[in-house]
Amino acid sequence: METILVVEDDAHIADILTYSLRRDGFTALHATTGAKALEYARTTYIDVVILDVMLPDTTGFELCKQLHLPIIMLTARDDITDKIVGLELGANDYITKPFDIREVLARVRVQLRKQTTVSPTIKLTEGIIIDILAHTVTKHNEVIALKPKEYDLLLLFAEHRNQVFTREAILDTVWDFDFEGGLRTVDVHVQRLRKKLGATIIDTVFGTGYKMA
Template identity: 40%
Template sequence: MELKILIVEDEKQIASFIKMELEHEGYLTIISPDGRDALEQVKNNAFDAILLDIMLPYINGIEVCKRIREFSQVPIIMLTAKDDISDKVIGLDSGANDYITKPFDVEELFARIRVATRTLNMNQSKSLECSGISMNLDTHQVVCNKKIINLTKKEFDLLEQLLLNTNIVMSRDRLLQKVWNYDYFGDSNVVDVTIKHLRIKLDDTENKIITTVRGYGYVIRK
């Protein structure tokens, strides 16, 4: 099956180079020259992955990524010249699956695309359910006690880890590694803060859904 890739890049020479290399590997490609057009393309077409620059006309790549995540979980790989750690963290926090800086090796790009699309296929039609919570990994919809809950990406990822490890106490360090991937350089208290926000949204005021294991971490029990 041929995979369809959206290339969001305003520099024509770079976009043409990526398009040529991808099509040589058997991918179908569409080039989008700006953020506004990219959003329209994603709304009107089914893509298997998106290569997304950050510095774009009309709407920057970070905002494009955030808006796409409101309705789609298509794999997004940031492809940009911005290589500061802070830029990478912002890109990943906005919903990107991966981040590659320019100049890049085309073979590495192919490998990253293979990983991103393979992960998507593994997660197709997958859902998690426990303690009155239903999480759809395709649509990122979370329902708690028959009520749809709107979560940020990090809240979703944290809840996903707890549901994947039902009855297993997850330490703060383990959650930090799994959800923030050690790209977060702030206070490790970020786990506790995110748990607090999750509990509010899940109406878990008595901590019956997410249980605190004092001095260690958190667990969701069946």
């Protein structure tokens, strides 16, 4: 189920958006501030952001620079300059208030379809993107150098989020059955990924193994 983050401080508009999204089968999250939106982006897999331009603690333009996610800008100002600025800062689409909720839902689906037609990528928290075709990992558009087994380990977790893997299962999958190293090899590679990509990229499940939330 795709997750849509609504960043909107107007309670009435936010209720309309979240209710309609959930009715259409999406998971809808709501943030009233830029700080809360960034917190969601760090801790939750987000497919599309519906982002209001005017927020209590920042602007949608400033937030657009930091999210690195598919963004539909939402504003009451029907100003071509605002639209150009938003698009140049990384927004994917733009809707002006007042809006027809059917148009919003249609534009959300367009963004989701685009994600399935471009080169296969996996988007994680903290602005991390795995480009499977290019065999690269970027964080906030900066390429992160990973060793082959580090990349394979990250991809395993990314493709099976919320699945807990024992160290034995990881060794058998990422390495192979003939690998002569011990279970400590898994711990070392997890530590390296955390150092390069962030401490929260992979969770420890005590007594069992690891998973990616």
